[in-house]
Amino acid sequence: MRILIVHHHHLPKMGHSVTGEGLRVQQLHDGLCAQGHHVSLLSGGASSPSELLLLCKDIDHDCIIAMHVHLMPILAKLEVPLILDLYAQRLMESQFESNTLETTMALIHALRYASLIVVSNDRQRWSWHGVLSMLGVQHMPEPIIVVPLQARPCGPRNPPEKFRLIGGGMDWPWQNPKPNLQRALNVFEQRGEGEIIWFGNPKERIEHPRIQYKDHVSYEAYRRELLCASAAFDWMEPNIEREFAIAFRHMDFVGCGLPILTGRYSPLPSFLHEGCWISDDLEEVLHDIMGHPHKLEEASKHLTRSLDRLSSSNTTKSLHSWLLDSKEIQWSHSPLVEPAQLWHELLEEKKINGTLIFANQEYDRDRQKKSCEISELHHKLAEHITTIANLSRSISDVVAYRKEAMIVLGGQIEQHSKTAEDLTTENAILRADIAKKSAELEAMDQLRSRLENDIQALREEVEKKKTLWRR
Structure with a gap:
């Protein structure tokens, strides 16, 4: 038979811790495979009931084992034998929690969808018989079977010297x-x-x-x-x-x-x-x-x-026998079923209402946050408008100053232009005067050279005459 096990927690993996559910799923998988069944596993990663149903439909199966109570109403829509594994005494655990009534009603509602209920020991089976009788379950065929927890062999013991x-x-x-x-x-x-x-x-x-x-x-x-x-x-x-x-x-x-x-x-x-x-x-x-x-x-x-x-193969023999016959639970009318259904619907509405209230609170917080952001933006916008006005006034002042500077600079440029013409004329006169003086200096140099030559000639002539006088 093709069996699909729908669970939440991961299976035992080397180097990691593991939960009880992971060990139980591994036990069912190994034991049923040893009995010749084809077992598929689906870890609950679906974001919605509709997505979970689509994932299940993609896997070939003739029977489903659900590891959680809340999965039962969803998986029942697939219309195949549906087994609920109650290996933990959830009804007794709820006595220590604040949501005892909700847990009890969810269990009663989920049981109505079960083709078979699996427990892990005889005491649990006895405790559920009374509950199922009140819900209108016929005890022929047996609605509950015991699949004990598996004990996995380990290595040889190494007892310590001290206790x-x-x-x-x-x-x-x-x-x-x-x-x-x-x-x-x-x-x-x-x-x-x-x-x-x-x-x-x-x-x-x-x-x-x-x-x-x-x-x-x-x-x-x-x-x-x-x-x-x-x-x-x-x-x-x-x-x-x-x-x-x-x-x-x-x-x-x-x-x-x-x-x-x-x-x-x-x-x-x-x-x-x-x-x-x-x-x-x-x-x-x-x-x-x-x-x-x-x-x-x-x-x-x-x-x-x-x-x-x-071992896994021996503990799952009773489940294997049931799968061969698949004699499903027989239900009769019970006055507790309708209140449980109403409670389930009420709880679902409460969940939806709680989700809507939470979403509304989130929207309100987001609205308040956005309002604060908008107020802050308005404040910044006002600051920017003031800054722009100040910049506009500054630009106007700069433009006025620029005009005034252009007028002043224009006058100075005109004045400097006239001064430049005068300086050019004066420079030309000075250059002409310098050229004239240079020519005069050159003539004087030539005159000096001639005078030096004349003086030298006179000195030579004087020397000659001195010689004649000595004689």
């Missing part, structure tokens, strides 16, 4: 480990040994030298840390949600052969049996296993033997 507990998880309002972590630390102080490694960022941390908090790391790095621990700590404060929850971290503990310590409220004993310690007395459990380490080894071996039963 080490490991745990973690998201900081959900229905999941509070702090009081029991403190109890465990008190036991460690009494015995003078032991430590806790806790993955996650809780809002309230315990400041103690024997507990170490670590941020979320890649999936591979997280599982390597599990292999180096003595046991897993999952002892939360009891509440209704914890009584139905089997988490993906539990399956990681099992895959790494790590015994689990948890409270009596937990559904884990229903399929782990000797692989975990279930009790109301945390202190007694810790003293027991810290004093008898061989019990941890025995529990680890039991978990290892459970891995084949919790």
Whole structure:
């Protein structure tokens, strides 16, 4: 059969952290492929319901598995068998949230579109049977099947020499480990040994030298840390949600052969049996296993033997059987269905109204912003007009000054023109006088030369006469 799984979160990827939904989708994909089905995946990247439907129509499929409740009314329009995977106890989680009524009505409305409901453990199946009966579901054929979470095998364990507990998880309002972590630390102080490694960022941390908090790391790095621990700590404060929850971290503990310590409220004993310690007395459990380490080894071996039963192919056998027959849920009339439909329509209208109110607020903020910008532009425009007026006056003053300067310069030019003519005439006279003086100087030079010659001749004649007189 061609199966399409519609989901939101990414699948496990080397070097990255992963969500529970990603692990669940990978489990369904691998398990159903091993059973001979053709499985396609569609990650919810659509911007609208119509776009999601178009994306689904582009993929050949005979059946759809939806991982989210809000997808059901949309995917039902494709008119193929529609399976809703309720691996998390969403109805119980909503008891700790402010939108309990909305979540409940959305679930009831979504269930009406389901051909089959999938859960992850028997307690969840029992809890949904009562709800479905009130909604008019006929329990023949079986409307709910259990597809347990998968436990992925990991490498060989490397237990530490000193006792080490490991745990973690998201900081959900229905999941509070702090009081029991403190109890465990008190036991460690009494015995003078032991430590806790806790993955996650809780809002309230315990400041103690024997507990170490670590941020979320890649999936591979997280599982390597599990292999180096003595046991897993999952002892939360009891509440209704914890009584139905089997988490993906539990399956990681099992895959790494790590015994689990948890409270009596937990559904884990229903399929782990000797692989975990279930009790109301945390202190007694810790003293027991810290004093008898061989019990941890025995529990680890039991978990290892459970891995084949919790593989992807074995956990999806019940879903494979249903797909071969596809006996869909049979519905009869129920007085709860119509109110749920009305509530759903009301919630949808509230969403639309909320969107419109938000858009209107955005438009109003944008209008106010634009008004401020326009006022600022008007102010700047007024400043520019004033500047232009000042520039106009300055230009007028410059033009007037230019005219006056032209008049003054014109007179000066005319005066300078006349002066230049006079200077030219005077220069010509001076040049003529200079030429005359030069000629006179030249004549005087010639006269001087003649006189010098005459004087020289006289001197020679005088010398001759002096000679005659001496005789």
